[in-house]
Amino acid sequence: MPQLFHGLPAAPGIGIGALFTYHTWQFERELPSFYPAQRPEEEWQQFLKAIAAVDQELIRLVDAENSLIAEVFAAQRAILQDPTLVNAVRAAIFNQGQGALQATHQVIQETAALFRNLGDDYFAGRAVDIIDIGQRLLKQMGVHTADSHQLQRIPPRTILVARDLTMSELTQAPLAHIVGLALAESTPTAHSAILARSLGIPMVCALGEAILNQDDGQAAIIDGGLGKLLVLPTSEEVKHYTLTQEQQVADRASALLHAQEPAHTRDGQFVPIFANANSPEEVEQVRTIGADGVGLLRTEYLFQNRASPPSVTEQAATYRHFAGSVQGGQLTVRALDAGGDKPVQYINHALEENPFLGLRGVRLLLAQPELLRNQFRALCTVAAPNASADSDGKEVATQLRFMLPMISTVEEVRAARGLLNEVAATMAANGEPCGKIKVGVMIEVPSAALLATRMAPLVDFFSIGTNDLAQYALATDRTNSSVAALADPLSPAVLRLIQMTCAAGAAAGIPVSLCGEIGGDPVVVPLLLGLGLTELSVPLPAVPLVKEAVRQCDLAHCHRLAEEALCCEDALAVRALLEPQ
Numbered sequence: 001m002p003q004l005f006h007g008l009p010a011a012p013g014i015g016i017g018a019l020f021t022y023h024t025w026q027f028e029r030e031l032p033s034f035y036p037a038q039r040p041e042e043e044w045q046q047f048l049k050a051i052a053a054v055d056q057e058l059i060r061l062v063d064a065e066n067s068l069i070a071e072v073f074a075a076q077r078a079i080l081q082d083p084t085l086v087n088a089v090r091a092a093i094f095n096q097g098q099g100a101l102q103a104t105h106q107v108i109q110e111t112a113a114l115f116r117n118l119g120d121d122y123f124a125g126r127a128v129d130i131i132d133i134g135q136r137l138l139k140q141m142g143v144h145t146a147d148s149h150q151l152q153r154i155p156p157r158t159i160l161v162a163r164d165l166t167m168s169e170l171t172q173a174p175l176a177h178i179v180g181l182a183l184a185e186s187t188p189t190a191h192s193a194i195l196a197r198s199l200g201i202p203m204v205c206a207l208g209e210a211i212l213n214q215d216d217g218q219a220a221i222i223d224g225g226l227g228k229l230l231v232l233p234t235s236e237e238v239k240h241y242t243l244t245q246e247q248q249v250a251d252r253a254s255a256l257l258h259a260q261e262p263a264h265t266r267d268g269q270f271v272p273i274f275a276n277a278n279s280p281e282e283v284e285q286v287r288t289i290g291a292d293g294v295g296l297l298r299t300e301y302l303f304q305n306r307a308s309p310p311s312v313t314e315q316a317a318t319y320r321h322f323a324g325s326v327q328g329g330q331l332t333v334r335a336l337d338a339g340g341d342k343p344v345q346y347i348n349h350a351l352e353e354n355p356f357l358g359l360r361g362v363r364l365l366l367a368q369p370e371l372l373r374n375q376f377r378a379l380c381t382v383a384a385p386n387a388s389a390d391s392d393g394k395e396v397a398t399q400l401r402f403m404l405p406m407i408s409t410v411e412e413v414r415a416a417r418g419l420l421n422e423v424a425a426t427m428a429a430n431g432e433p434c435g436k437i438k439v440g441v442m443i444e445v446p447s448a449a450l451l452a453t454r455m456a457p458l459v460d461f462f463s464i465g466t467n468d469l470a471q472y473a474l475a476t477d478r479t480n481s482s483v484a485a486l487a488d489p490l491s492p493a494v495l496r497l498i499q500m501t502c503a504a505g506a507a508a509g510i511p512v513s514l515c516g517e518i519g520g521d522p523v524v525v526p527l528l529l530g531l532g533l534t535e536l537s538v539p540l541p542a543v544p545l546v547k548e549a550v551r552q553c554d555l556a557h558c559h560r561l562a563e564e565a566l567c568c569e570d571a572l573a574v575r576a577l578l579e580p581q
Helices: 040-062 067-080 083-094 100-116 121-140 167-172 191-199 209-213 235-257 280-285 312-325 362-367 369-383 410-429 446-450 452-458 466-473 492-508 522-531 540-551 555-566 571-578
Strands: 003-006 008-011 014-022 158-162 178-183 203-205 219-223 228-231 273-277 293-297 330-334 400-404 438-443 461-464 512-514 536-539
Touching: 008 178, 008 191, 014 178, 014 235, 040 067, 040 083, 040 100, 040 121, 067 121, 067 167, 067 191, 083 100, 100 121, 121 167, 121 191, 158 209, 167 191, 178 191, 178 219, 191 203, 203 219, 219 235, 235 540, 273 280, 273 540, 280 312, 293 536, 312 330, 312 369, 362 369, 362 410, 369 400, 369 410, 400 410, 400 461, 410 438, 410 452, 438 446, 446 452, 446 466, 446 492, 452 461, 452 492, 461 492, 466 492, 492 512, 492 522, 492 555, 492 571, 512 536, 522 540, 522 555, 522 571, 536 540, 555 571
Parallel strands: 014 158, 158 178, 178 203, 273 293, 273 536, 293 330, 330 400, 400 438, 438 461, 461 512
Antiparallel strands: 003 228, 008 203, 014 219, 219 228
16 A cells, blocks of 8 residues: 655655665663773773774775764764763763763763753754764763664665664665665754755655664665655555656756856846855865855854854964955855854853844854954955965955845844944054955744835845744744644745845835745745846755756746745645646
8 A cells, every 4th residue: 555754855856665664773772781880090091992992983984985974973073082071081081970871872862852852953963963973972881872784785876764873874775776765853064964965865754663674685676856756656655756856857967067057047037046055065066066155154054063163264374275265256254153053162152042032143152242343354354455365376356245144123234234234444553454244134933024114224135044934934843853844934824924025125225035945945946036036055066056046047937936835734735836837
């Protein structure tokens, strides 16, 4: 009997194959046997030996050919060496009398739970890395965790089913045998999803517990774009999805051929397509994939895993290199987005009942203004006329933009702009090189969309973060797999907030961009243009297909489509409207 499971789209594409279930070790639920603690010093030495052994494992993995895999394990090394984790284990051993095994299990479990409960999808994804490290440590101390040898035996054309997958587990599998990933839990921002997107493996997450009870070997189809898993599909469904898959392959090849060409709609409207970037490696790929620049550069990695914030000089050198990498295109740098839900080691974060609604984003930057001043000063230095080229001799891009995260009031915009204007005036008065920077705000809180007409005259651009906007508008935690599907950016409520923002931007004559994951779905592009978006910033692999989707658009049709979508009752109806007829 055919069965259909709905989850969250995590990596686009169609996969047709057979199910293979990998039974992961449940760190929080499967307690290892704890042995009576020996002398604290002996237990501490056992933990230190495990740390050293795992560090050597990660050093080898950092040399992986795939830059994303190497980056993930480099980040895990940083977590492993974090004094917070090490000191917590030490305290459990020496102050609570626990053995090394029990102390490690407790600290890893508590740390992972903390990350999951922060209300931020990025940190929820990192919780899996913490569990990965914990399993490595326990294994070094003699605990049998998961049988990863299962993964090495998966047959060709496998749709791999699991509760969740750590990067370590995924990289042990023959990736060429995997045509799809179907996870009961996880999020679209987990490292497994990021790797799947980079490798072109369709993935759906948050499918629910029931998929773990399916029989291995059953025929199945995974639709990573729509977030579906079909088990025991009919012959008609197999035929339909086979044709769809073939068409997607052909479309992707065609899009790559034209990736370097500008994206104009059929009626001649140019739509810049930028890329979202999380690391130096991704910035380097922006122009080669055909993007018009970087529409969202997350800068948190510059500030984390260190004892003090980066200096103006250090930041300027980094931004100058990035500006050279985009080769004259646009570079949009997001101000540090940190706070109680994204703690930074050297900032004294007060304990908050609900950090996701606390002192974070621009609120923290206004409370710690030197962080904001220094980041802006570094960018102004890079934007200065005749600024020196980077170390590779590339010319520095002049189209630099700076955007403020987590804006919720007009007062915040005024305060931040005032502070930034003060920095520019001081630099000019001191004779420091200082270029002009366009300043914009992120629309990711419903109040910002509702106040967009008041904010627009104060800024140079808007950038809509649909992931957070959907979460806030629909009061749904995207990291909670039991309700995450409700936080759908295609909800008509979210679409109305997008339309309001676009209308305010158009009235003020400023561009309105969108940098949420949904912008990377070619099927949704006509709707976004119809709502009034003038720019899109999408995940790197999606750039060629999104540019091709723009070329197929006629704006009059896009506006009619948007009007229909706004009249829908729910996100499912909107998705049905967008599906090819």
